[in-house]
Structures are given as C-alpha cells and as structure tokens.
Amino acid sequence: MPIPALAIEGLNKSFDDKKALDGIDLHLSSGKVLALLGPSGCGKTTLLRCIAGLTGIDSGHISLNGQLVAQPQCHLSPNDRKLGMVFQDYALWPHMSVAQNVAFPLEMQGVNPKAREEQVAWALSLVGLGDYADRQPGSLSGGQQQRVALARAIVAKPRLLLMDEPLSNLDKGLRDNLALEIRALIEELALTAVFVTHDQHEAFALADEVAVLQEGRLQQVASPEALYQAPATPSIAAFIDAGAVLDGHFDADGFHVAGQTLRVMAHRDYTGPARLLLPRRALTLTSPTQADVIAKVKGRLFQGDHTALTLSLNQHTHIKLRVHGTLVPSESVGLTVDVASLRAWLPTGEALSCSPLHAAELC
Known part of the structure; x- marks a missing residue:
C-alpha cells in the first residue's frame, strides 16, 4: 500500500x-x-x-x-x-x-x-x-x-x-x-x-x-x-448550499412539510420526525396542477443568463432555484421532485435515502 x-x-x-x-x-x-x-x-x-x-x-x-x-x-x-x-x-x-x-x-x-x-x-x-x-x-x-x-x-x-x-x-x-x-x-x-x-x-x-x-x-x-x-449531515448540506433542508415527518402517506405532503418514503419504511434535503437538481418547475409541491415566489434576482428565485412553502421554509423566464413575487408555482435525489436524516443523525411512495408500497 x-x-x-x-x-x-x-x-x-x-x-x-x-x-x-x-x-x-x-x-x-x-x-x-x-x-x-x-x-x-x-x-x-x-x-x-x-x-x-x-x-x-x-x-x-x-x-x-x-x-x-x-x-x-x-x-x-x-x-x-x-x-x-x-x-x-x-x-x-x-x-x-x-x-x-x-x-x-x-x-x-x-x-x-x-x-x-x-x-x-x-x-x-x-x-x-x-x-x-x-x-x-x-x-x-x-x-x-x-x-x-x-x-x-x-x-x-x-x-x-x-x-x-x-x-x-x-x-x-x-x-x-x-x-x-x-x-x-x-x-x-x-x-x-x-x-x-x-x-x-x-x-x-x-x-x-x-x-x-x-x-x-x-x-x-x-x-x-x-x-x-450526499452530504453527511443537515448542517453540511446547509453550509455547502446543496439545497433546502426541510423539517417535517414521515408517515404512511409520505413526508409532511409546511402543510403539504410529498409522496416519498424513507428507506426501511421509517415513520416519524425527520429532516429532508431537497436539492436544486431534483426540482423542475411545472404547473401547480401537475406538481409534487406548491410554492410561492418570494423574491427574484435577474442574473443575465438565469433568474435566481427564492420560493417559499411557508414563512419558515424557503427554496432557492435558478430558472429561465419571468416570474413575479407572490405567483404560485409547481415543482416536480426527482425522489431519487432526496436524502433524509433521522433525529439520531442517521442518513437515509428515499424512494417514491408507490415503490415502497410494493416492497
């Protein structure tokens, strides 16, 4: 060696x-x-x-x-x-x-x-x-x-x-x-x-x-x-700006955050409180009727080749996203989520990957 x-x-x-x-x-x-x-x-x-x-x-x-x-x-x-x-x-x-x-x-x-x-x-x-x-x-x-x-x-x-x-x-x-x-x-x-x-x-x-x-x-x-x-902890994810870290909980219906339910399950069928990393690469803008998550445009900064958006699920939960096109503050937008890119942490600090709810139900 x-x-x-x-x-x-x-x-x-x-x-x-x-x-x-x-x-x-x-x-x-x-x-x-x-x-x-x-x-x-x-x-x-x-x-x-x-x-x-x-x-x-x-x-x-x-x-x-x-x-x-x-x-x-x-x-x-x-x-x-x-x-x-x-x-x-x-x-x-x-x-x-x-x-x-x-x-x-x-x-x-x-x-x-x-x-x-x-x-x-x-x-x-x-x-x-x-x-x-x-x-x-x-x-x-x-x-x-x-x-x-x-x-x-x-x-x-x-x-x-x-x-x-x-x-x-x-x-x-x-x-x-x-x-x-x-x-x-x-x-x-x-x-x-x-x-x-x-x-x-x-x-x-x-x-x-x-x-x-x-x-x-x-x-x-x-x-x-x-x-x-794959940041090891929520604090690392926040420090390197890997995406939004959301506080919520898992149950049989999915992950609940800010009054919404994301149809996703943590591996090992975990239920209970957790923190979920929502990476920017996992998000795509779509119409609210086809969305996994609904958000409001909180702020926007035109950066030339893209617009930097701050989206809010509620007053405590924000998501940053780069997009092309024009959106205005308070406008509602839909987000589809690539579940395979999500990462969850239990209160113990243990990290778990995630899968779509229907896949978990078939196991």
Missing part, C-alpha cells in the same frame, strides 16, 4: 482549555489536492498551521511521506518539513524585489546564486510573471502579488504545498481565473496540496477531496461530487 503524502492520526489541539481540533484523522495521497472547508472558527487554519509546523499539537501525530514530523515529544521545524506556503495576505517583503521574494526559500536552503537565479526564473515563468522579476511587490495588483507568493511557494519544489485562503482577497472575476491557473499549475507539477477555504465553490473547483470541519471536528471527507450529492 503506497505511503500517503500526508497522514494525520488522532490529532488534538486546545488553546486555553478550548478545544480547537478534536481527534482529527486524515490521509492524503501523493499528487492529490485537499480542501479544508468550514466556517470561521471551525479549526481549519489551526489544522493547516499544525501541518506546517507553525503550531504544536497536544496529542496524535503528523507524518509527511512516512516521516514523522509532529507529535507531543517531536516537532520538526517548518524549515525542515520542505513545505511551500501561500498566505491569505501574500506575506511579501515590500523592500525586496519580486525575484528576491521568490528566491528567499532557496537562500535559506543555501542554494548557490546561479542555480537560485535559474529556479526563480523558472517559477516566475510558470505563474506568468517572467518579466516582473525586478518590480517591487507594492507596484503589483492583488492577483499579481498572489502569483508571486505562489512562485515563492513552489520554487524549492516542496513535497507539500499549503495555501491559507489563497483567493479570498481577490474580486470574483480574478478569483475564478486564478483558481483555474492554480489548478493547472498543480497538475502540471504533480504537486500534493492542502488549502483552507470557507467557500465551497473554491473547494469544488480546486480539490480532489474536501474535508469538512465544524467546531474542531472532521465531519466528512469526500470528493466534491460525492459531498454535494
């Missing part, structure tokens, strides 16, 4: 008796990209800092390519871990030129000046800044500064690339373009990478695997597609 590029076992970390990381177990294969995704304060940046060696751990251990780099009695320094790091705020030295900033890790390793110059030119060319070597960081745009930070992170050919919210300081258009460039660069160099983000779209665009953290605990690790299609 191949040795993982990154192995974390039983990692715990507290600050002033407050648990920041609780029993983290995580493996990452060589050449893969992992996103640490979660809301502010969930522990994702602390975990990245533990991997980097910038923060010690209380228990557990961390290994890189089979080498133990962190446990309570062993702490390899950041410089000795052979990592590349991209910070949220770029962390460029304003008194140094672009080339000097990029060369800094090589200087720390004692690389000779000629080889250093060649490697800096190589790294800057990869990020499209080959002609900017003599410029000062302050004369560059935010996107250019982040490219310099990326060049500095890869110039020494690290065994693991770490990125802390690398795109959060950029406007949306630039963020999308740079995300594509970073992904292409990682693939070209066959890098193994871990990055922190609170944005599920960044995680889905850049990562091979997404690790969702909440309150210091690892809740789910999955590919972007698997995470979006």
Whole structure:
C-alpha cells in the first residue's frame, strides 16, 4: 500500500482549555489536492498551521511521506518539513524585489546564486510573471502579488504545498481565473496540496477531496461530487448550499412539510420526525396542477443568463432555484421532485435515502 503524502492520526489541539481540533484523522495521497472547508472558527487554519509546523499539537501525530514530523515529544521545524506556503495576505517583503521574494526559500536552503537565479526564473515563468522579476511587490495588483507568493511557494519544489485562503482577497472575476491557473499549475507539477477555504465553490473547483470541519471536528471527507450529492449531515448540506433542508415527518402517506405532503418514503419504511434535503437538481418547475409541491415566489434576482428565485412553502421554509423566464413575487408555482435525489436524516443523525411512495408500497 503506497505511503500517503500526508497522514494525520488522532490529532488534538486546545488553546486555553478550548478545544480547537478534536481527534482529527486524515490521509492524503501523493499528487492529490485537499480542501479544508468550514466556517470561521471551525479549526481549519489551526489544522493547516499544525501541518506546517507553525503550531504544536497536544496529542496524535503528523507524518509527511512516512516521516514523522509532529507529535507531543517531536516537532520538526517548518524549515525542515520542505513545505511551500501561500498566505491569505501574500506575506511579501515590500523592500525586496519580486525575484528576491521568490528566491528567499532557496537562500535559506543555501542554494548557490546561479542555480537560485535559474529556479526563480523558472517559477516566475510558470505563474506568468517572467518579466516582473525586478518590480517591487507594492507596484503589483492583488492577483499579481498572489502569483508571486505562489512562485515563492513552489520554487524549492516542496513535497507539500499549503495555501491559507489563497483567493479570498481577490474580486470574483480574478478569483475564478486564478483558481483555474492554480489548478493547472498543480497538475502540471504533480504537486500534493492542502488549502483552507470557507467557500465551497473554491473547494469544488480546486480539490480532489474536501474535508469538512465544524467546531474542531472532521465531519466528512469526500470528493466534491460525492459531498454535494450526499452530504453527511443537515448542517453540511446547509453550509455547502446543496439545497433546502426541510423539517417535517414521515408517515404512511409520505413526508409532511409546511402543510403539504410529498409522496416519498424513507428507506426501511421509517415513520416519524425527520429532516429532508431537497436539492436544486431534483426540482423542475411545472404547473401547480401537475406538481409534487406548491410554492410561492418570494423574491427574484435577474442574473443575465438565469433568474435566481427564492420560493417559499411557508414563512419558515424557503427554496432557492435558478430558472429561465419571468416570474413575479407572490405567483404560485409547481415543482416536480426527482425522489431519487432526496436524502433524509433521522433525529439520531442517521442518513437515509428515499424512494417514491408507490415503490415502497410494493416492497
């Protein structure tokens, strides 16, 4: 079995008796990209800092390519871990030129000046800044500064690339373009990478695997597609905006929510209270007479190639949907539901798939 590029076992970390990381177990294969995704304060940046060696751990251990780099009695320094790091705020030295900033890790390793110059030119060319070597960081745009930070992170050919919210300081258009460039660069160099983000779209665009953290605990690790299609908990479904999470209950007639009944059964013929994920991909607009669910248009935002609708089943239950065409507030609309895409959770937290009511009755 191949040795993982990154192995974390039983990692715990507290600050002033407050648990920041609780029993983290995580493996990452060589050449893969992992996103640490979660809301502010969930522990994702602390975990990245533990991997980097910038923060010690209380228990557990961390290994890189089979080498133990962190446990309570062993702490390899950041410089000795052979990592590349991209910070949220770029962390460029304003008194140094672009080339000097990029060369800094090589200087720390004692690389000779000629080889250093060649490697800096190589790294800057990869990020499209080959002609900017003599410029000062302050004369560059935010996107250019982040490219310099990326060049500095890869110039020494690290065994693991770490990125802390690398795109959060950029406007949306630039963020999308740079995300594509970073992904292409990682693939070209066959890098193994871990990055922190609170944005599920960044995680889905850049990562091979997404690790969702909440309150210091690892809740789910999955590919972007698997995470979006089958979130492990209602809170994950809400955080990644997988669809509407509805509170209701199952009985022999189906799932009851907001005074309506959806003709669906949870597997194992469960009856009782539950939460139901209604993904946008499962919904199609139709006339109210042919609908599985009736909703009212609560709000609409024209977005050019589509209209973003907020639909309400009642004052507490809302559904977001992208459509083509014109609908007006308070207008009633019908929704047909692809039952195979639904996911339910019991009060115990157990997840169940769903099936049409008539199929359940035939079993």
